[in-house]
Each structure stands twice: as structure tokens, then as C-alpha cells.
Amino acid sequence: MATPISACPACDAAPLAEAQAGKGYHGNGMEAQRIMLSLPQIYCAACIAGVERGLAAQPGVRDARVNLTLKRATVDVDPGVEAQSLADYLTGIGFEAYELDPGQLTSTATDKQGKDLLMRLGVAGFAMMNVMLLSVAVWSGATDATRDLFHWISAAIAIPTIGFSSQVFFRSAWSALRVGRLNMDVPISLAIILALGMSIYETMHSGEHAYFDAALSLTFFLLAGRYLDYRTRAVARSAAEELAALEVPRAARVVDGQADEQVAVSDLSPGDVVRVVPGARVPVDGIVLTGESELDRSLLTGESLPVAAAPETIVSAGEVNLTGPLTVRVTAAGRDSSLHRMADLVAIAETARNRYTSLADKAAAVYAPVVHLLALAAFLFWLWYSGDWRMAMNIAVATLIITCPCALGLAVPAVTTAASGRLFKQGMLLKSATAMERLAEVDHVVFDKTGTLTEGKPALGDLSRHKPRDLEIALALAEGSSHPLAQSLVQAVRAAGVQPADVTQVHEVPGKGIEGKWQGKIVRLGRAEWLGANAVGQTATYLAVSGAKPVAFTFTDALRPGVEAAITALKSKGMGITLISGDVPAAVADIAGRVGIEDWKADTLPEDKAEYVARLGKAGKKVLMVGDGLNDTAALAAAHVSISPASALEAARVVSDIVLLGKSMEPLADAIDLSKSATRRIKENFAIAAGYNAIAIPIALIGLATPLAAALAMSTSSVTVSLNALRLRKG
Amino acid sequence: MNVLVYLIPVSLLLGGLGLAAFFWTLKSEQYEDPEGDSHRILSDRWDDAPPKD
Numbered sequence: 117m118a119t120p121i122s123a124c125p126a127c128d129a130a131p132l133a134e135a136q137a138g139k140g141y142h143g144n145g146m147e148a149q150r151i152m153l154s155l156p157q158i159y160c161a162a163c164i165a166g167v168e169r170g171l172a173a174q175p176g177v178r179d180a181r182v183n184l185t186l187k188r189a190t191v192d193v194d195p196g197v198e199a200q201s202l203a204d205y206l207t208g209i210g211f212e213a214y215e216l217d218p219g220q221l222t223s224t225a226t227d228k229q230g231k232d233l234l235m236r237l238g239v240a241g242f243a244m245m246n247v248m249l250l251s252v253a254v255w256s257g258a259t260d261a262t263r264d265l266f267h268w269i270s271a272a273i274a275i276p277t278i279g280f281s282s283q284v285f286f287r288s289a290w291s292a293l294r295v296g297r298l299n300m301d302v303p304i305s306l307a308i309i310l311a312l313g314m315s316i317y318e319t320m321h322s323g324e325h326a327y328f329d330a331a332l333s334l335t336f337f338l339l340a341g342r343y344l345d346y347r348t349r350a351v352a353r354s355a356a357e358e359l360a361a362l363e364v365p366r367a368a369r370v371v372d373g374q375a376d377e378q379v380a381v382s383d384l385s386p387g388d389v390v391r392v393v394p395g396a397r398v399p400v401d402g403i404v405l406t407g408e409s410e411l412d413r414s415l416l417t418g419e420s421l422p423v424a425a426a427p428e429t430i431v432s433a434g435e436v437n438l439t440g441p442l443t444v445r446v447t448a449a450g451r452d453s454s455l456h457r458m459a460d461l462v463a464i465a466e467t468a469r470n471r472y473t474s475l476a477d478k479a480a481a482v483y484a485p486v487v488h489l490l491a492l493a494a495f496l497f498w499l500w501y502s503g504d505w506r507m508a509m510n511i512a513v514a515t516l517i518i519t520c521p522c523a524l525g526l527a528v529p530a531v532t533t534a535a536s537g538r539l540f541k542q543g544m545l546l547k548s549a550t551a552m553e554r555l556a557e558v559d560h561v562v563f564d565k566t567g568t569l570t571e572g573k574p575a576l577g578d579l580s581r582h583k584p585r586d587l588e589i590a591l592a593l594a595e596g597s598s599h600p601l602a603q604s605l606v607q608a609v610r611a612a613g614v615q616p617a618d619v620t621q622v623h624e625v626p627g628k629g630i631e632g633k634w635q636g637k638i639v640r641l642g643r644a645e646w647l648g649a650n651a652v653g654q655t656a657t658y659l660a661v662s663g664a665k666p667v668a669f670t671f672t673d674a675l676r677p678g679v680e681a682a683i684t685a686l687k688s689k690g691m692g693i694t695l696i697s698g699d700v701p702a703a704v705a706d707i708a709g710r711v712g713i714e715d716w717k718a719d720t721l722p723e724d725k726a727e728y729v730a731r732l733g734k735a736g737k738k739v740l741m742v743g744d745g746l747n748d749t750a751a752l753a754a755a756h757v758s759i760s761p762a763s764a765l766e767a768a769r770v771v772s773d774i775v776l777l778g779k780s781m782e783p784l785a786d787a788i789d790l791s792k793s794a795t796r797r798i799k800e801n802f803a804i805a806a807g808y809n810a811i812a813i814p815i816a817l818i819g820l821a822t823p824l825a826a827a828l829a830m831s832t833s834s835v836t837v838s839l840n841a842l843r844l845r846k847g
Numbered sequence: 848m849n850v851l852v853y854l855i856p857v858s859l860l861l862g863g864l865g866l867a868a869f870f871w872t873l874k875s876e877q878y879e880d881p882e883g884d885s886h887r888i889l890s891d892r893w894d895d896a897p898p899k900d
Contacts, residue, residue, distance in 0.1 A: 161886035184883030231873055238873070242866040246859060262851075269855060 148178055148192040151199040152216040153206065155187050167211050174205060188216070233346055236281040237339045243277035244332040248827075251329040255824045260322075267319040270328040274312065282308050282335045284342060300480040300525065303487045307516040308334060314513045325510065330517045330826045337834045338525040345529035348536050348546075367399040368392075370443055388446045392437045394598055400446045404429045407442035408627030410599070410643075411435045414566045417698045417747055421655055422601075424627055424643070434746050439599050440626025474550040475798055476528040483524065491515045494817050507819070514821040518812040523833040527801035530841035535794035538845060543778035544759075544787050551773035553798075554757040555791040557738045561686055562729055562751070564743035565697035565707055568761065569679050569781075572744075574601055574655050574671035576608035586667055588617035590659045593630045593641040596622040601657045601671060602630065602641070629657070637662045644668075654702065673703075675710065676761075678782030683711050685785030692737070696720055696728060698747050726750035742784070744768055759784070790844075797844055801837045808833040 155167065164182045167189055171180035176197040182189045191202060199215040206213035250266040258266060285308065289301035308331050315326040368376040370389040381399045384390065389405060392398050398411070410422040413435050422438055425431065431444060491512045498508035536546040546552060563569050579587065591609045594602035595616060619639060622632040629642010640660045644651035649658045649666035655673070660666040686693060695716040697704045704718040717728070725743075729751045732739045741748070741755035744764035752758035753771040760772040761779075769775055776783070812829045815821050872878070 161889040164883060164886060165890050182883060183880040184886060185880045227879075234878070235870070235873055238866065238869045242862055242869075246862050249858065250855075265851075269859075273859075 149195055149197070151191040151193055151197070151202065153189045153191065153199065153203055154214045154216050155182070155189055155206070155211055156214070157212045158182065158184065158187060163211065166209070167206060170206060170209055170211075171202060174202060177202070189213075227350065230343075230346055230350055233284070233339065233343045236284060237336070237343055239277055240281040240332060240336040240339055243273050243281075244329065244336045247273055247329045247332050251326075251823065251827075254326075255822075263324075264319065264322050267315075267326045267328070270326065271316055271319055274315075274328040274332055278308060278312055278331060278335065281339060284339065285335075298481070298484040300476070300484065303484050303516070303519075304334070304338060304525070306488070307331075307513075310513045311517050314509060318510075325823050327513065327517055327823050327826065330823055330830065333827065333830055334517070334522060337522045337830065341526040341529045344526075344533045348529070348533045384446055386446050386448060390444050390446060392442045392444055394437055394439055394441060396437055398431050398433055398435045398437060398444065400444065401432050401448040402430075402444040402446045404431060405443045405445050407440050409440040409442050410438040410627055412438055412600070414572055414745065417745075419566075419699055421700075424645075426627060439597070439624065474528075475553055475795070475802075476524075479524060479527075479802055487516065487519045490519065490813065490817070498819065511816065511819045511821075514819075514826060515813065515816040517826050518816045518821055518829055519809050522830050523801065523805035523808065523837045526834055526837050526841075527805060528798055530838050531794050531797045531801065531844060534841050534844040535790060535797075538790060539774075539783075539787060542783040542786060543776065543780070544783055545775040545777055546773070547775060548773040551757055552791040552794050554738070554773070555740065555788060556795040558691070558740040558757060558788060560692040560694070560732055560737040561740045561742065562694045562696055562732070562755065563713070564725075564741075564745060564748045564751075565695060565699055565704055566673065567744040567763065568742055568748075569676060569695070569707055569711060570673035571676050571779075572763070573674060574604050575674040576605050577670045577672055579608065579612050582667065582669070584614065585617070586659055586661075587612075587614045589619060589634055589639050589661065590641055590669065592616035592619035592634075593622060593632050593639060593659075596632070597624050597630050601655070604671065605657065605669060634661070673707070675707075676779065676781050678780035678784075679711055682781045682784040683713065686788075687712075689785070689788070694728075696725055696751075698722075698725075698745075722747040722750055726754045729754045740788075742781075794844060797841055801840055804836055804840065805833055808836075 155163075158164065158167065164184060167182050168180050171177050171189065171191055174197075176194040177191060178194070179192040180189060181191075193202075203213040203215050247270045250270050254263050254266050282305070285301045285304045288299065289305040292299040292302060311327040311331040311334075315328050315331070317323075318326050367379060367381050367384060368391040369379050369384065370376055370391050376391055384400055390399060390402070394409065404425055404427050406427060407425075409425045411425045411429075411431065412422050413419050413432075425437075425442060431442075494515050495508045495512035498511050499505055502508065532546075532552060535552060539546055566572055582590075587609050590605060591614055594605045594609075597603075617634055619632040619634045622630060624630050625642070625646075627643075628646040629640055631638065631640050631642075633639070639662070640647055641657060644656070644658050644666075647658050647660040647666045649660065649668065652668050652670060655671040656668045657671075658666045658668050683693060693713050693715065695704065695708050695711075695713045697716075697718055698720055699718060701718040704716050708714070708716040717724075720728070725748060729739050729741055733754070733756060738756040741752050741758045742760070743749075743752055743758070744761050745768060748760075749768050749771050752760065752768060757774070758772040759774045759776055760768045761776045762769075764772075764775075774787070808829055812821070812825070815825065877884070
């Protein structure tokens with residue numbers, strides 16, 4: 117076997133595993149378990165082979181299959197094989213891998229609805245082509261018995277096809293009619309049923325015109341639009357689900373006299389005791405029993421300074437434990453936790469947004485009654501004028517078919533598919549169908565600070581203010597800790613080329629800091645209270661060499677890349693920009709100054725944020741809210757349209773319309789431009805459809821429309837609309 | 848015109864074959880991973896059938 121020239125360096129590791137694969141392993145007789153892994157970086161043929169061979173060579177793995185479209189691997193394993201160990205193994209051989217929670221992914225695994233639509237589309241396409249062939253023969257001059265035969269064959273194909281493929285429209289139309297509304301599917305269904313009924317009647321009486329081909333192509337084109345629409349949403353949904361599935365909700369429950377057991381958070385009940393290791397997120401609301409540590413509350417409150425935690429401290433779900441291990445007694449879990457309070461706020465705000473009417477609905481509201489009235493008027497007029505009900509009915513049906521919203525049905529999904537595809541390439545995931553239209557209307561942007569404008573990670577300030585000796589000692593101490601401030605300090609000081617001082621007996625004091633011995637003196641790096649230093653009003657850690665005055669190392673929150681560019685671009689569009697944060701005024705003012713936002717608010721509660729956004733909305737502003745924290749969720753839901761970064765808490769991502777997949781904030785301004793041009797294309801498409809109708813309706817009304825004219829009008833308008841939508845993919 | 852007696856059933860049969868083939872591709876999950884399939888053809892490893900449920 118020739119060694120393939122690999123496009124990805126990581127794949128060179130694959131042959132190692134290959135030798136053992138191939139043999140195949142078919143399990144040990146027990147029920148297989150399915151594990152899902154996310155593989156965000158794979159992109160090539162060699163990567164697929166590398167991952168599959170690598171996994172197959174692992175003990176207990178029965179089958180592994182990579183899906184490159186979803187960048188995901190499905191692995192069937194023996195019971196007891198840990199997903200985490202497989203992910204670690206893959207990361208080890210060079211393919212970044214994360215465990216996914218299969219429970220969150222079930223709806224994409226069985227993509228029944230998509231298959232169902234595709235099946236109906238395929239049947240409609242087959243029937244349309246065959247009937248069209250027969251119809252062409254009729255149009256080019258078949259008469260008498262031949263024409264009747266062709267019509268009968270067409271009927272034999274069309275009737276079952278309509279019965280199967282058009283069910284989608286019939287059902288939707290029926291559910292709208294039942295509650296007394298008109299949607300786009302009502303005229304569609306009426307046109308299809310009338311066209312079919314009329315054609316059967318004409319065929320039975322050897323009539324000249326039958327509309328079987330029109331009924332079928334109508335079904336086909338509209339189903340194509342429906343499928344495009346579905347695809348766009350399915351892609352967005354599966355990506356959104358994957359984000360949710362990345363947070364496997366598990367907690368370590370402490371059992372008396374035994375090792376901790378890993379349980380799902382939903383299985384915890386008040387009174388349980390859970391262990392929270394440093395670096396982990398607190399899974400529940402509770403009270404600290406043992407341990408001392410610091411907690412990062414930024415996702416809940418926007419505060420950038422960590423707070424101390426000791427026994428009796430009350431903790432909330434979503435906080436991150438920084439230094440020491442804690443055991444926490446659960447007071448509220450899952451639906452009862454503080455997350456739930458936020459959910460109530462969100463529910464109130466969301467009802468406001470559901471009132472938004474999309475362009476397609478607006479068009480349907482005008483279109484459906486007009487078409488029905490026109491067809492009815494045509495029927496009545498011709499009945500009165502000629503007294504021939506068959507002719508009047510023929511003209512009414514022709515009117516319904518010719519005006520039928522083929523182009524309208526494609527006008528919106530074709531544009532949304534093209535635009536959301538382009539947004540996805542830029543790293544923005546459109547979650548809601550109408551988000552694009554709402555984004556196009558935005559005239560005021562509200563940003564959250566921590567985690568949105570900033571990375572939520574501290575970066576050490578100016579190094580030159582410190583003595584080299586201090587830096588060396590601080591570096592030596594900080595290397596002994598996994599606290600984010602210490603890690604950040606190590607990174608910055610190392611990057612400046614400083615070597616650590618010779619500090620011995622380095623050990624961490626949970627919740628306080630790090631201690632060691634340097635030249636016989638005790639040296640400490642940690643919290644101000646521990647060292648007796650005067651706290652500065654900024655995120656900082658302090659270094660004390662015994663006998664000397666403690667020095668402060670101050671940290672600033674690093675800006676998210678692309679923030680300045682995005683804000684400059686938004687300003688040049690004349691949009692109002694507000695920064696609103698739960699952090700202290702000094703920190704907020706600093707960031708506002710750095711990115712050039714004049715209007716800022718600090719010390720805000722979640723309710724204040726939501727109320728501020730709602731007030732702007734009442735004043736007629738269309739607000740775009742960008743935020744990531746739990747304290748932003750209500751504001752995100754209250755805004756006209758909302759965006760959250762992928763690093764946001766799940767609760768925040770769920771309520772936002774758009775998720776920013778990459779780190780950079782830069783695509784923001786582009787996205788607004790793109791959504792504006794997409795909305796313009798949708799309106800153009802409506803105009804094109806209306807233009808065709810303006811020509812076709814009079815022809816139909818005076819009784820000159822033939823099935824050929826109907827077929828031509830329908831196809832040309834559908835194709836024009838689709839091509840117009842495709843223009844969006846470029847430029 | 849008698850030729851129609853053969854040609855119409857033949858055209859329907861061929862179209863029906865195409866439709867049956869489409870159903871088969873749909874049933875055997877061949878639209879699950881279009882991007883991966885376009886890369887798998889480059890792989891020199893024997894490609895096994897997708898996992899059966």
C-alpha cells in the first residue's frame with residue numbers, strides 16, 4: 117500500500133494505529149453504547165481515516181464513523197468505555213476532540229423530517245417530469261383519443277403523487293384554517309386541489325386543457341423551497357445543539373466512605389453534597405461546607421474581580437471555582453436553581469418578540485385574500501357573462517394556478533439559505549428564521565462588558581513598573597498555581613524572557629494564595645487581605661517579601677479581537693452604542709474608553725439591563741443586544757435581536773438569535789450589512805413575483821391562459837427568483 | 848402511433864427505476880455526510896457500509 121501524501125500533519129500519526137485496525141472487533145456480546153465526539157478541526161480525507169483507524173484500535177471500540185459535514189464522530193463501544201478517554205486519545209494523536217452529550221443530540225441523529233421532505237420532493241420531481249413529457253405531446257398537437265389517453269396517464273401519475281407529496285401543504289393549510297387564519301399554504305392547497313379536480317373532470321369529458329403538470333410543478337417548486345428552508349434551520353439547530361452538548365452536565369456527588377460518584381446534574385436533589393474541583397463550574401445552588409477558594413462570578417453578575425469563598429458562603433450555579441477544592445451542600449438544583457429565576461425574566465421578554473411578523477407572513481396576509489377574491493370574481497363574472505359554468509370554472513382555476521405563489525414560496529427560503537450559508541462561513545450561526553430581517557432593522561447596539569467586549573481573561577499590565585527581582589519571585593511562585601491570575605502572570609512574565617528566582621517550598625494556600633521561601637525569607641503571592649496590603653480598585657494579585665511593603669500586580673481584561681474594528685464600523689453606520697455592565701464603574705469606564713464608547717452604565721442588575729433595553733425599544737429603537745452572561749439573558753430576550761459568543765453560558769445562547777462561533781467580534785458589522793442586502797433581495801423577489809403576476813393575471817382573467825402559459829409563467833418566475841437569491845453568495 | 852404502446856410504459860418504467868434508486872439512497876443514509884463522502888473517495892482504505900441502526 118502506498119503511503120498517501122497527507123494534507124494534515126496530524127494524520128501522519130495514523131499508520132501507527134492502522135496496523136491494529138482492520139481486524140475488526142464485534143463486541144463482547146453486551147449491548148453497545150454510543151458515544152459522540154466533536155472534532156472541530158478535521159477537514160481532510162486523511163483526517164477521516166486517521167480518526168477512524170485510531171478509534172478502532174482502542175480497546176472496547178466496536179465501530180467508529182466520522183461525519184465530516186457535522187465534524188463529529190459516532191463511536192459504538194462496549195459498556196464501561198469512557199468517552200473522555202477516547203477524546204483524550206484523539207487529542208493526543210493530534211485531532212482535537214471533545215465529548216458530546218448524546219442526549220442533547222437525539223433530534224439530529226434521527227433526522228426524520230428532512231428525509232420525509234426529501235422523499236416527497238423526489239416523488240414530486242419524478243411525477244412532474246413524466247407528466248411534463250406527456251403534456252408537451254399534448255401541447256404540440258395531440259388530439260382526440262391520443263390526447264385523452266395522455267391525460268388519463270397523467271391523471272394516474274398525478275393523483276397519487278399529489279396525495280403523497282402535497283400533504284405538507286394540506287396539513288399546514290388545514291391547521292391555519294381551523295384557527296381562522298390564512299397562511300400561504302391556503303391558496304397553494306386550494307390551487308392544487310382545484311387544478312387536480314378540474315383536470316380530472318376535463319379528462320373525463322374529453323376536454324382540451326388539463327393542468328396536471330401545473331399542479332405537479334407547483335408542488336415540486338414549493339417543496340424545494342420548503343426543503344431549503346428546513347436545511348437552513350437544521351444546520352443551525354445541529355450546531356446549536358452541539359454547543360449545548362459540549363457542556364456535559366455532570367457533578368461529583370460525595371458518598372460517605374466511598375469515592376465520589378459522577379451523576380447527572382438533573383439527578384441531584386437538595387441535601388446532596390457535591391465536590392467542585394478548581395477550574396470547574398459550580399453545578400448547583402448551595403452552601404459551602406468545607407474548603408477555601410475564590411469564585412469567579414463574572415458570568416452571573418459581570419463582576420471581573422473574583423470573590424472569596426469559605427464555609428457558609430452561598431454559591432450559585434454557573435460560578436467558576438478558582439483555587440481550592442470545595443464541597444457544597446445542594447440547596448437547589450436544576451429547574452429550581454438561580455437559573456430558573458432568570459428563565460422567568462426571559463419568558464416575559466420573549467412574548468414581546470413573538471409578535472414580530474416576518475416579511476413572508478406580511479406578504480401572505482396581503483396575497484392570499486387578493487388571489488381568492490380575484491379567482492372568485494373571475495368565476496362570477498364569466499358565469500354571468502357566458503352562462504357556461506365549466507368555462508367560468510376553468511378561468512378561475514387558471515387564475516389561481518397562474519398567481520400561485522411558486523415564486524413567493526421560494527422568495528424567502530432561497531435568500532435565507534444563501535445568506536445564512538455566507539454568515540456561517542464568517543463564523544455566525546443564525547438560530548432564528550426571522551433573525552436576519554430583524555438584524556437588518558437594528559439602529560442601536562447594546563454591549564455587555566465581561567466576556568463580550570473582553571475575553572473574560574485577565575492580562576498582566578505594564579511589566580516595566582516592577583523590579584526584575586519581584587518579577588522573578590512572582591514567576592517562581594505563580595508557577596505553582598492553576599489560578600487564572602497566576603497562569604496569566606506566568607505567561608506574560610515568561611514572554612518577557614524573565615527566569616524564575618530560586619524559591620523553595622512552594623505551596624498553595626487555598627483561597628489565599630501561594631507561599632514559598634526565598635533566600636531564607638518567606639515570600640507570598642496572593643490576595644490583599646492575606647498579605648495585609650491596601651487593595652487597589654482593580655483586578656490584582658499582590659507580592660510580599662517578608663519585611664518589605666507588598667507590591668501589586670494589576671491585571672486588565674484583554675479586549676476580544678476585532679472589537680475596535682466592529683465598534684468603529686457600527687459608529688460609521690450612525691448607530692447608537694451603549695455599554696452596560698454589572699461590574700464596578702472604574703473597570704467599565706476603562707473598557708469604554710479603550711474601545712471608544714461614550715455611553716456606559718456600571719453596577720447594573722440583570723433586571724436593570726432588561727429594563728434599559730426594553731425602554732430603548734419603547735422609544736422606537738431597534739436594539740441589538742450582545743451579551744454572554746446569565747445576567748444578560750433577560751436583556752438578550754428583551755432586545756429586538758440578540759447575539760451571544762460561543763463562550764457564553766448555555767442559557768444566554770438559547771435566548772439569542774445569533775451565535776458568534778469564532779473569537780473575533782469583527783463579523784458583527786458585516787453581518788448587519790449582509791442582512792440588509794438579504795432583506796433587500798427578499799423584497800426584490802416579491803417585486804419580481806408581483807411583476808410576473810401583473811402580466812399573467814390579466815391574461816388569465818380574460819380567459820386566454822393555457823396550461824402552457826401557466827407552466828411558462830411558473831417556471832420562469834421561480835428560476836428568476838432563485839437566481840436573484842444566489843447573487844447574495846458573491847459580493 | 849402504436850409505438851406509444853411500448854414507449855410510454857418503457858419511459859414510466861425507467862423513471863420508476865430512477866425513483867426507486869433515489870429511495871434506496873435515502874434509506875441507506877447517503878445524504879448524511881455529503882462533505883465526508885466527497886473526501887472518502889480519495890481514501891485508499893476499503894470503505895465499509897454506514898452503521899446500521
